[in-house]
Amino acid sequence: MSAPTLFDPAQEPEPDGVRLRTMVLWCPDWPVVAAQVPVTTPAAVLAGGEVLACSPAARVEGVRRGMRRRDAQARCPELELLDHRPDVEARLFDDVLAAVEDLTPGVAPIRPGLCALRVPPRYFGGERETAAVLAERVVELGVWDVRAGVADGVFAAEQAARRALTQDVLIVPPGGSASFLADLPVEVVDDAALTGLLRRLGLRTLGAFASLAPADVVTRFGDHGSVLHRLARGEDPQPVSRRQAPPELGVGRSFEPPLETAEAVVFSMRTAVEELVAQLAGHGLVGTAVRIEVDVDGAVASARTWRHPSWFDAAGLLDRLRWQLAGRTADLQKASDDGSHDGTDRPHGGIDGVRLVPEETSAVGEHAVSLFGQGPDAQVDRGVARVQGLLGHEAAQAVVEQGGRGPGQRVHTAPWGERVDVARPAERPWPGQVPAPAPATVFASPAAAVVVGAEGQPVRVDARGAMSAEPMQFRSGPEADWQPVAAWAGPWPVDEHWWDEAAARRIARFQVVGSTAAPGCWSSRATTGGPRPAMTDPFPAECHVLVARSQISRPERDTQRGWRPR
Amino acid sequence: MDLDELRQRMARLEGRPVDTATVPVHPALAGLVTPRVGGVYGVDAASLVLTLLSGPSAAGAWCGVVGCPDLGVAAAAEAGIDLSRLVLVPQVDEAWWEVVAALVDALAVVVVRPPARVAPKDAARLTARLRSRQTVLVVWGEWPRCDARLSLVSSDWAGVGHGHGRLRSRRAVIEACTDVTVTRRREVWLPGDDLVSRPVQERPVQERPARAPVRSVS
Numbered sequence: 001m002s003a004p005t006l007f008d009p010a011q012e013p014e015p016d017g018v019r020l021r022t023m024v025l026w027c028p029d030w031p032v033v034a035a036q037v038p039v040t041t042p043a044a045v046l047a048g049g050e051v052l053a054c055s056p057a058a059r060v061e062g063v064r065r066g067m068r069r070r071d072a073q074a075r076c077p078e079l080e081l082l083d084h085r086p087d088v089e090a091r092l093f094d095d096v097l098a099a100v101e102d103l104t105p106g107v108a109p110i111r112p113g114l115c116a117l118r119v120p121p122r123y124f125g126g127e128r129e130t131a132a133v134l135a136e137r138v139v140e141l142g143v144w145d146v147r148a149g150v151a152d153g154v155f156a157a158e159q160a161a162r163r164a165l166t167q168d169v170l171i172v173p174p175g176g177s178a179s180f181l182a183d184l185p186v187e188v189v190d191d192a193a194l195t196g197l198l199r200r201l202g203l204r205t206l207g208a209f210a211s212l213a214p215a216d217v218v219t220r221f222g223d224h225g226s227v228l229h230r231l232a233r234g235e236d237p238q239p240v241s242r243r244q245a246p247p248e249l250g251v252g253r254s255f256e257p258p259l260e261t262a263e264a265v266v267f268s269m270r271t272a273v274e275e276l277v278a279q280l281a282g283h284g285l286v287g288t289a290v291r292i293e294v295d296v297d298g299a300v301a302s303a304r305t306w307r308h309p310s311w312f313d314a315a316g317l318l319d320r321l322r323w324q325l326a327g328r329t330a331d332l333q334k335a336s337d338d339g340s341h342d343g344t345d346r347p348h349g350g351i352d353g354v355r356l357v358p359e360e361t362s363a364v365g366e367h368a369v370s371l372f373g374q375g376p377d378a379q380v381d382r383g384v385a386r387v388q389g390l391l392g393h394e395a396a397q398a399v400v401e402q403g404g405r406g407p408g409q410r411v412h413t414a415p416w417g418e419r420v421d422v423a424r425p426a427e428r429p430w431p432g433q434v435p436a437p438a439p440a441t442v443f444a445s446p447a448a449a450v451v452v453g454a455e456g457q458p459v460r461v462d463a464r465g466a467m468s469a470e471p472m473q474f475r476s477g478p479e480a481d482w483q484p485v486a487a488w489a490g491p492w493p494v495d496e497h498w499w500d501e502a503a504a505r506r507i508a509r510f511q512v513v514g515s516t517a518a519p520g521c522w523s524s525r526a527t528t529g530g531p532r533p534a535m536t537d538p539f540p541a542e543c544h545v546l547v548a549r550s551q552i553s554r555p556e557r558d559t560q561r562g563w564r565p566r
Numbered sequence: 567m568d569l570d571e572l573r574q575r576m577a578r579l580e581g582r583p584v585d586t587a588t589v590p591v592h593p594a595l596a597g598l599v600t601p602r603v604g605g606v607y608g609v610d611a612a613s614l615v616l617t618l619l620s621g622p623s624a625a626g627a628w629c630g631v632v633g634c635p636d637l638g639v640a641a642a643a644e645a646g647i648d649l650s651r652l653v654l655v656p657q658v659d660e661a662w663w664e665v666v667a668a669l670v671d672a673l674a675v676v677v678v679r680p681p682a683r684v685a686p687k688d689a690a691r692l693t694a695r696l697r698s699r700q701t702v703l704v705v706w707g708e709w710p711r712c713d714a715r716l717s718l719v720s721s722d723w724a725g726v727g728h729g730h731g732r733l734r735s736r737r738a739v740i741e742a743c744t745d746v747t748v749t750r751r752r753e754v755w756l757p758g759d760d761l762v763s764r765p766v767q768e769r770p771v772q773e774r775p776a777r778a779p780v781r782s783v784s
Binding site for chain 2: 436
């Protein structure tokens with residue numbers, strides 16, 4: 001294989017401006033670079049049990065791409081194995097793309113670690129100079145291994161980049177793609193089935209493959225083979241398609257002089273919000289999550305992302321803005337009540353800017369209003385919005401069932417109008433769950449019930465789950481009357497989240513049936529607090545106190561309609 | 567939309583009294599109380615709230631619960647209430663009256679636990695609004711004028727012994743006062759062993775089928 005001709009800039013013909021050349025930037029081992037391990041650490045990224053990429057340090061030890069995990073570890077026992085995270089890799093490569101885009105427009109990402117661009121013929125002084133400027137910019141980002149290749153087409157440029165040295169460029173002269181590619185092995189086309197076949201046919205280099213007649217290639221290898229054949233001949237059918245810069249959809253207004261009241265801000269933002277919704281609609285989109293940022297004295301004072309179960313219209317966004325401003329005012333009010341503001345000072349700085357940035361959008365077609373059956377729901381949304389206007393955004397709640405052991409844990413509430421994300425799916429098995437029927441009353445703040453034995457001593461549960469006495473009497477609160485225990489069951493010890501200090505709890509549950517008075521209730525005695533209780537600590541007890549009512553004292557009735565006294 | 571419904575809408579627009587439609591009711595309460603749209607129904611226990619709500623909710627009605635932070639939502643789901651059509655407003659302070667008024671405009675059934683005594687004048691005004699909005703109000707507590715009042719007279723939990731078993735079913739007696747003089751009582755499973763609430767029926771003891779007489783076959 002003869003050395004590819006390095007291009008001498010002195011011999012560069014004057015670009016005629018008709019055909020721009022293509023440059024490919026390649027950051028080798030991008031999955032490893034994206035994982036941000038130290039350069040000296042041998043590391044490999046695995047996908048499907050095989051090495052997808054490895055660091056130079058690992059390559060020195062003999063680790064290669066495509067090797068199985070066991071083989072790689074046999075070659076290099078201290079190899080650090082990393083998971084393949086395509087989204088993270090793509091996101092980090094976006095920084096490189098943005099840096100390149102700053103210098104020259106029209107970058108086409110090929111895959112994370114590889115991008116193509118049209119070389120500006122004269123702006124930086126030539127192809128070599130362009131490559132040097134771009135490499136310098138990318139190295140500034142901390143990606144020290146970047147290589148460039150320049151050729152007429154993307155495929156040849158990529159092959160050139162793969163044969164360039166670190167932070168260097170390999171330039172294939174105009175029209176020289178075919179001769180540059182001729183010496184390369186057929187494996188570079190990255191199609192295992194085709195290259196295996198070509199090898200068996202005795203075609204070992206791209207030059208040999210390229211020398212076949214195009215008509216024969218189409219009949220023997222089909223359309224796909226024909227495309228690869230054109231690549232091998234240096235005719236690149238694929239033009240560099242520029243990355244479409246994402247359109248700027250956010251809207252913002254700044255207020256001069258700053259506005260003091262929430263109503264004034266909402267009124268001033270009305271046209272901007274309508275503009276945002278219209279702008280999104282112009283792109284065929286609706287906003288499902290919108291971030292609202294409020295500036296006070298030139299700095300962002302509050303920023304919050306609002307989500308909508310369906311999508312935001314202008315009125316909905318204005319409501320969210322109003323709630324956000326109201327919450328901020330309440331915070332300031334609290335701060336001034338605490339004395340952090342002196343009375344002479346202005347209560348708070350004026351609002352001098354508001355920005356709305358759509359964070360999540362979806363196609364408007366997914367949310368099209370169906371012909372029937374939407375009316376009542378819209379009415380409900382309006383009614384609940386009025387409640388939220390009265391009491392605040394968190395006052396009205398939507399509920400979803402979720403997994404959990406206690407009855408209170410089995411419910412997830414979220415403010416109405418926000419998307420509900422359930423962390424614990426209900427359909428998974430929950431061993432130790434309080435079996436159905438669930439109590440109709442679950443105290444938001446548990447009442448301190450007391451259960452005593454025959455001699456009036458409190459019933460305790462020791463670390464092994466044994467009870468100190470049989471429950472005979474209980475009362476559901478400090479002021480409540482004692483009542484006898486008609487039946488009881490338990491204890492069911494629960495030791496949850498012992499690995500998490502904040503959420504850890506050790507309780508023992510009982511079900512106790514009384515005989516008179518108060519309605520069925522769920523009450524708790526001595527819930528855990530402070531540091532995680534040790535395994536040897538006795539269980540605080542949680543009683544499920546259910547009361548069978550045989551005789552009820554009838555509450556006094558309104559005599560207007562003549563309720564019959566009993 | 568059929569002609570009757572159209573007539574009713576016209577009547578409502580003109581402010582004439584309309585014959586009110588009934589609301590679906592849970593089988594356990596069927597015959598005991600017949601809720602009608604625009605009515606006010608009083609209850610005195612959380613399980614009765616859930617049973618009363620489950621009928622319309624299962625039929626697709628939107629429900630709202632105001633001022634009941636202690637309501638067991640897991641039990642609501644077990645009772646057959648559609649949680650996706652349930653709005654909770656647990657913490658209401660002085661504004662509870664406005665909240666109820668706002669929800670009455672939008673939802674089909676609204677449950678409220680009044681934190682304060684309600685003046686008959688205010689109640690009458692809300693009743694007029696209920697009629698025009700075709701909404702049912704369920705009051706957990708005291709209310710000046712109820713169309714019917716359900717109360718739990720006794721309940722007897724089964725399944726728990728002394729240190730063994732677990733709560734399985736409840737046999738309860740519900741009393742319904744639908745009128746000044748009419749009081750009906752019924753014994754119901756609330757819930758039964760299979761978590762379904764239904765009236766207690768004395769099952770007719772099935773007689774074992776008489777055996778065919780033994781015959782000699784040889």
